[in-house]
Amino acid sequence: QKEVEQNSGPLSVPEGAIASLNCTYSDRGSQSFFWYRQYSGKSPELIMFIYSNGDKEDGRFTAQLNKASQYVSLLIRDSQPSDSATYLCAGFTGTASKLTFGTGTRLQVTL
């Protein structure tokens, strides 16, 4: 079982809709979670991080964490074509002192 799992997609949503990206993790010791966006041929860039149960909002992005269910999600409101990218979920465990990445979900926002 992979430590951090994501559906590879592609997830296709129309422009203006809400995109919902999901991630599950197996290590209950994971303390915080990070969402990275990666455009084709480019390096990942940090969008958001979350370490408390509940929701965290930043502009059009909302990260959600449910530690009991070991589930993390990223919502993108009013999706734009420029949001089309691969989204990487990563979990941080203090004891391991490193991030563990999922394989990423490819998002396509259609006109």
Place this chain on the structure above:
Amino acid sequence: DGGITQSPKYLFRKEGQNVTLSCEQNLNHDAMYWYRQDPGQGLRLIYYSQIVNDFQKGDIAEGYSVSREKKESFPLTVTSAQKNPTAFYLCASSAFLGHTTDGGYTFGSGTRLTVV
């Protein structure tokens, strides 16, 4: 501006040749990491270092070597023992660990290595 710099952007390796990828950061970060990315396989950890003169193997260290003689620098050597080195290589750094919000990584722009 603070950041992390990888060079070269593109690198071509001949069979049996060792090549070294450069990674330099001026963020004063303690930890540095090397990842390999292949299509459809996400990021796989090669090596990481939390302090100078110390480094740990990641999940796919065979055929690679690193050094950490300075806090700012963490070069990766792809040796001839790595039989399938063609990939996108990413270097990252982070402030030390311990505090959950400091666990995020800053990535360099990557080096694309191709075997010719």
